[in-house]
Amino acid sequence: MxxxxxxxxxxxxxxxxxxxxxxxxxxxxxxxxxxxxxxxxxxxxxxxxxxxxxxxxxxxxxxxxxxxxxxxxxxxxxxxxxxxxxxxxxxxxxxxxxxxxxxxxxxxxxxxxxxxxxxxxxxxxxTYDDQALAELIAGLDDLGGTGWTDEDLGDLLTAIEEAAAEEEPPEEEQPATTAPAATPGAQDTTGTSPA
The missing domain is CATH 3.90.1530.10 (Conserved hypothetical protein from pyrococcus furiosus pfu- 392566-001, ParB domain)
Structure with a gap:
């Protein structure tokens, strides 16, 4: 050989x-x-x-x-x-x-x-990086000579949107956060002096 x-x-x-x-x-x-x-x-x-x-x-x-x-x-x-x-x-x-x-x-x-x-x-x-592929295709004025069609681009964008929706975690109620109370005698680090 x-x-x-x-x-x-x-x-x-x-x-x-x-x-x-x-x-x-x-x-x-x-x-x-x-x-x-x-x-x-x-x-x-x-x-x-x-x-x-x-x-x-x-x-x-x-x-x-x-x-x-x-x-x-x-x-x-x-x-x-x-x-x-x-x-x-x-x-x-x-x-x-x-x-x-x-x-x-x-x-x-x-x-x-x-x-x-x-x-x-x-x-x-x-395989394809769908996001990179969509950006390449969408960046052209027309798809002549690429092997891709406008329908292909639409299908690709739909698939990207559906995948993104599946990856988003469900929105949960987050407890409101409040700033911690100042500790008596603590040093001021905000750069302002007390009035």
Whole structure:
């Protein structure tokens, strides 16, 4: 067994990329394509070179599918960012052949399976800090390209409110407190002198 070893970063035509055989994860290709159109390809695929012009995608299989779903050429789509219309982050609204930015690694078959499995599984194992997530989402002008919807934000805020209500202790009658009576002969520490 060998560890995955980084070789280079390269832009590789989709025609040279093969999905990982038996990839068990089923991702939301539509959400990924929406993100790519808005944000561009912000993360590289991880691929293993198996022949001079053939690579197997270890991590990023659904990103590969989303780029393929976009297809070649100018899609004509623009995205609204604030008040500005911007070109599609995949094709730039220009003639384009489907390519992906890739991190090329070398490894054996066993390590390739492990990389694919952990890439898919690690996202399932994490949790969210709901308050931090709500603040991140609510801080955006729109949710385009985030994978989140206004309905998701509403559900999240409701869950936060319900959790806070469960954590609040019941209000109990607290006895009124009064200042202790001055002890005769005690030194005045308030900084005022008697009149």
């Amino acid at each position: 060998t560890q995955a070893t980084y070789v280079r970063t390269d832009t590789i035509p989709l025609a040279q990329l093969t999905p990982f055989p038996g990839n068990a994860k089923r991702g939301d290709v539509g959400a990924i394509l929406t993100s790519l159109a808005r944000n561009g390809q912000y993360r590289s695929l991880v691929v293993r070179q198996v022949e001079p012009d053939r690579y197997v995608v270890l991590a990023g299989n659904h990103t590969t599918q989303a780029i393929a779903a976009h297809g070649p050429g100018d899609c004509g789509m623009t995205v609204k960012v604030g008040d500005e219309e911007r070109p599609c982050g995949v094709c730039g609204n220009e003639p384009w052949e489907p390519v992906a930015r890739c991190e090329v690694v070398t490894c054996d078959d066993d390590t390739a399976k492990r990389v694919n499995l952990v890439d898919n599984r690690a996202a399932d194992l994490g």
